[in-house]
Amino acid sequence: MLKFLQSHIRQITIFLIAGVFTLQFSSKIQEVVRGESTCVCAYDGYGYYMYLTQLFQYRNLNFQQQELQEVQNKYCNGTVVYQLRLQENGNNLDIYHMGQAYLELPAYAIGHGFAKMLGYPKDGFSKPYHITYLLNALFFILLGLVFLSKILRLFFSEQLSALLLILVYFGTNFWVTAIHSYHLQHIYLFALIGLLFYALLKCREFPDKKKYLITAALTLGLISAIRPTHVLLGLLPVFLLRGVYTTNVRYWKSILLFPLAGLLFNLPQILYWKILGGSWLIPNMHVENVVITDPHLFDFLFSYKKGWLLYTPVFLLLIPGFVQLYKKQKSLFWGVFSTVGMCTWIFASWECWWYAASFSSRAMVDLYPLLAVPLGLALVYLGRNKIMAGGTVVFLLLTTSLSLFQSKQFTLGLLHPDRMTKEQYWYIFGKLYIPDYQSNRLEIDRGNLNWPEEFRNTKPDFAFVEEQVFSDRKNIRIAGSTSLSIEKQSFFPTLKTDETLLDIQVVYQNNDSLHPGSIHFEAFSEHGTYSWNSWVLNSLKKEGTTDTLHVRFNLPVIHHKGDQLQTYVVNPGSKEIEIRSLKIKALSLIRK
Numbered sequence: 001m002l003k004f005l006q007s008h009i010r011q012i013t014i015f016l017i018a019g020v021f022t023l024q025f026s027s028k029i030q031e032v033v034r035g036e037s038t039c040v041c042a043y044d045g046y047g048y049y050m051y052l053t054q055l056f057q058y059r060n061l062n063f064q065q066q067e068l069q070e071v072q073n074k075y076c077n078g079t080v081v082y083q084l085r086l087q088e089n090g091n092n093l094d095i096y097h098m099g100q101a102y103l104e105l106p107a108y109a110i111g112h113g114f115a116k117m118l119g120y121p122k123d124g125f126s127k128p129y130h131i132t133y134l135l136n137a138l139f140f141i142l143l144g145l146v147f148l149s150k151i152l153r154l155f156f157s158e159q160l161s162a163l164l165l166i167l168v169y170f171g172t173n174f175w176v177t178a179i180h181s182y183h184l185q186h187i188y189l190f191a192l193i194g195l196l197f198y199a200l201l202k203c204r205e206f207p208d209k210k211k212y213l214i215t216a217a218l219t220l221g222l223i224s225a226i227r228p229t230h231v232l233l234g235l236l237p238v239f240l241l242r243g244v245y246t247t248n249v250r251y252w253k254s255i256l257l258f259p260l261a262g263l264l265f266n267l268p269q270i271l272y273w274k275i276l277g278g279s280w281l282i283p284n285m286h287v288e289n290v291v292i293t294d295p296h297l298f299d300f301l302f303s304y305k306k307g308w309l310l311y312t313p314v315f316l317l318l319i320p321g322f323v324q325l326y327k328k329q330k331s332l333f334w335g336v337f338s339t340v341g342m343c344t345w346i347f348a349s350w351e352c353w354w355y356a357a358s359f360s361s362r363a364m365v366d367l368y369p370l371l372a373v374p375l376g377l378a379l380v381y382l383g384r385n386k387i388m389a390g391g392t393v394v395f396l397l398l399t400t401s402l403s404l405f406q407s408k409q410f411t412l413g414l415l416h417p418d419r420m421t422k423e424q425y426w427y428i429f430g431k432l433y434i435p436d437y438q439s440n441r442l443e444i445d446r447g448n449l450n451w452p453e454e455f456r457n458t459k460p461d462f463a464f465v466e467e468q469v470f471s472d473r474k475n476i477r478i479a480g481s482t483s484l485s486i487e488k489q490s491f492f493p494t495l496k497t498d499e500t501l502l503d504i505q506v507v508y509q510n511n512d513s514l515h516p517g518s519i520h521f522e523a524f525s526e527h528g529t530y531s532w533n534s535w536v537l538n539s540l541k542k543e544g545t546t547d548t549l550h551v552r553f554n555l556p557v558i559h560h561k562g563d564q565l566q567t568y569v570v571n572p573g574s575k576e577i578e579i580r581s582l583k584i585k586a587l588s589l590i591r592k
Contacts, residue, residue, distance in 0.1 A: 006159065013162040014149055017169050018142050024179055025138040032130045039076035040130045044356075045183030046072070047083035047096030049133075052108045053124035061272060063092045075125040085285045091276045095285035098269055099225030103188050107136035137182040140191045145169070147194035148369050154201055156376050164376050168368050171314045171400035173360035176407045181358060185226055186365040192226075194369035195219050196233065200240045207244045213254055221261030225269060228283075229290070230366070232342045234258055239335030288351035289527045294560055300348035300361060304422045305443070311360035311406065314375070314399040317382075317392075321374030324381045336370050343367060351530065351559040357417035359410045408432060419443035423460070423591060444499045444589060446554040452501060452587055463590040469494055469502075470567075470584040478517065480574040486582060487567045491523075491558055498558040499589040502565075506537070506549040507581035513539040515573030519549070523556050525563045531556040537569070537577060546580055 005012065031037040041049050050068060054061055068081045084092040111132035112122060120126035148168065152161040168174060177186050199216035206212060216237060224231045237258055245251045273282045284290075301309050309316060326333040347353070347363040355363050382392040409415040414428045414437075423441035428434065440458045444451045455462055470489055478484045491498065502521075510516055516538050523531035533553045540547050555565075567584075571577045 041183040042079040048100035051101040107132040144191035176359040189366040217257040217261040221265040225265040295348040296353040306354040308361035317378040321378030324377040476579040512573035512575040
């Protein structure tokens with residue numbers, strides 16, 4: 001019996017992991033059947049999925065905001081549809097790429113067939129679609145498990161492969177990402193990158209078998225259609241196939257297959273942009289940008305808000321792991337290390353570097369099939385003698401236990417998906433229940449204008465700094481049918497933090513009650529505007545007298561140190577608007 005377990009431990013581990021995820025998704029399906037869960041997907045997930053709902057319902061991709069919002073109102077508690085951008089030609093374009101819809105298409109078609117047969121609404125959100133959507137997500141989780149297992153077995157023993165599977169699935173943020181964010185790209189990309197890496201490794205082993213090369217090229221092409229920045233994975237074949245073929249001509253012919261496959265899978269996206277958007281290439285329609293010259297690398301890796309290595313510390317073992325990989329297989333090292341390094345740099349360069357709601361950095365989950373190999377090499381190296389092996393076992397037990405515990409905290413809501421701070425981290429550390437729980441240790445809720453009062457009435461005590469950041473009593477006249485910039489105010493070093501509430505008082509005279517002007521406050525960087533607040537300058541009194549506008553708003557998370565707040569007035573009417581006074585006060589929360 002013991003020999004059987006030892007020789008089949010990897011298969012048993014695969015079966016157990018698959019069973020755990022199957023039970024979790026079975027529970028989700030039961031909730032759908034009972035009518036307790038109705039929202040197939042929302043937020044970013046809807047951005048990928050709406051290609052299918054639109055195509056099957058209307059036989060086109062000409063999205064209408066109102067139609068999409070009605071679906072979210074019916075099934076997803078009115079979640080706002082933000083995934084469209086209006087183009088100059090009047091068409092709405094989906095800001096997300098359609099690659100994930102390719103992977104969701106078979107399940108959608110099956111759900112569509114059952115909806116027809118069983119009389120359910122054919123809108124992409126009724127029960128048959130919801131169930132097949134969940135089964136599709138589970139399928140890709142299991143597919144990723146299979147290919148990761150195959151990769152590990154090429155390098156390690158059955159026992160170590162089994163351990164690494166447990167570490168990846170339960171000792172990292174994969175569990176939370178798969179269970180709570182299955183509508184996003186990461187479980188799909190995890191599986192596809194696993195397939196890509198496995199196919200490339202088999203190419204190295206069997207260079208004359210074209211099926212592995214074709215599989216790798218097609219897989220990378222599909223990956224690039226899902227997440228265009230993952231074109232960086234093209235570094236893998238460049239390094240891994242070097243020296244595999246007998247001639248340079250054959251090597252470059254093989255490499256050429258990868259961009260051709262990328263073009264193949266991205267051609268529908270390009271045609272969509274051209275036909276409905278009027279341009280062959282629309283690289284980014286998001287509010288945020290990738291700014292490679294100013295990455296938030298330290299925050300991305302170590303911050304309490306969402307630091308990958310803080311919340312997934314098992315990957316600290318990558319340091320000795322990559323050293324061992326370099327010593328053993330240099331071409332493999334350069335392929336994996338350069339790919340992971342470049343991808344991490346790009347992930348950290350995204351202005352929304354915390355990637356909204358997630359546990360740890362969900363963007364890194366995509367790369368775990370690559371990282372599992374140096375992680376395993378680290379364990380082999382550290383297991384050479386009893387002292388290091390003992391320390392490594394303790395480290396693995398602690399980091400895996402911490403990951404499981406914090407995953408539970410995430411599920412309970414103690415570990416917040418996007419507002420974590422140092423104070424909150426240690427407040428909840430080691431706890432699943434806190435009597436008289438207080439949420440004031442989290443980052444401020446930027447949708448709540450009353451947070452200063454709430455913070456002042458709770459513990460711990462925080463410092464508040466109130467300062468006048470702008471005051472101008474000069475009369476500023478804005479002629480009819482024009483706009484005028486009043487002020488551009490740098491955030492730093494004037495403010496010490498972006499956890500700041502701005503209090504605005506505008507004294508103005510608007511002589512056109514039928515066409516009132518508006519005042520705008522926008523946060524912007526040299527790369528673009530990313531926060532908008534505006535108010536109408538109504539004429540509430542008789543003509544010739546002044547009115548006062550008193551408003552407040554919270555600063556957004558500031559993207560770069562040089563960012564500014566721009567204030568301007570738009571006057572659509574024919575009569576002049578006069579700004580008599582503009583005062584801006586800032587109330588900042590200073591964490592001790």
